[in-house]
Structure formats: C-alpha cells, structure tokens
Amino acid sequence: MVRLTAWVSGTVQGVGFRAYVRSRGRRLGLVGSATNLADGRVEVIVEGPRADCQTLLEMLRAGHTPGRTTQVTYSWSPPSGDLLNFVRK
Known part of the structure; x- marks a missing residue:
C-alpha cells in the first residue's frame, strides 16, 4: 500500500476533471480525493x-482526460490510512 500525491496543471478546473479522477480511482479500488x-x-x-496508483497516474499523464493536462508532478509516500472513500473537493 502507498500514497500518491499528484498535482495536475493545465485546463483541469471546470471541465469534469475531478469527476473523471474520482470515477477512475473508484474503479481501481482506490480511496482519496481530487x-x-x-x-x-x-x-x-x-x-x-x-500498481493501481501507478495505473491512475498513467491515466493522468496520458492526457486522455477532460480538459487539457500540460504537466503532472507527483510524489510517493507511505499511506496515512485516513482516507475512507474517494471524494472531490
């Protein structure tokens, strides 16, 4: 188990990007937030x-998301265990 934190730049607000991430994350069985x-x-x-977090990261980096992704920076860390669902904020 790991924690992935990614910061996605581009046209990613107001275009359904967070809903996309939430949907894909849930399908992969991940918990988290966008x-x-x-x-x-x-x-x-x-x-x-x-492996599942890596799959989501590759989806973010591939640019096949709503809007337009120009850059994805990320970091890996141990899981905190405080995430129980997948939410968009």
Missing part, C-alpha cells in the same frame, strides 16, 4: 496498492 487549488491546478491524493 481538489481544485487556487493556482488552477488539481491536487489528486490516492491510497491503495502501488
């Missing part, structure tokens, strides 16, 4: 098996 940030990015935090 949150709009004041600077126009979306922060994605997910926890689950590393």
Whole structure:
C-alpha cells in the first residue's frame, strides 16, 4: 500500500476533471480525493496498492482526460490510512 500525491496543471478546473479522477480511482479500488487549488491546478491524493496508483497516474499523464493536462508532478509516500472513500473537493 502507498500514497500518491499528484498535482495536475493545465485546463483541469471546470471541465469534469475531478469527476473523471474520482470515477477512475473508484474503479481501481482506490480511496482519496481530487481538489481544485487556487493556482488552477488539481491536487489528486490516492491510497491503495502501488500498481493501481501507478495505473491512475498513467491515466493522468496520458492526457486522455477532460480538459487539457500540460504537466503532472507527483510524489510517493507511505499511506496515512485516513482516507475512507474517494471524494472531490
């Protein structure tokens, strides 16, 4: 189990991006959140098996999402265990 935190830049607010991430995350059995940030990015935090988190990360990086993704930065860390569902904020 791991925690993935990704920051997605581009046209990712107001285009259904967070709903897309939530849907894909749930299908993979992940828990987490997708949150709009004041600077126009979306922060994605997910926890689950590393392979499933990696799959979601590749979906974010591939650019086949609503809107237009220009950059994805990310970090891996141990899971905190405080996430119980997948929410968009």
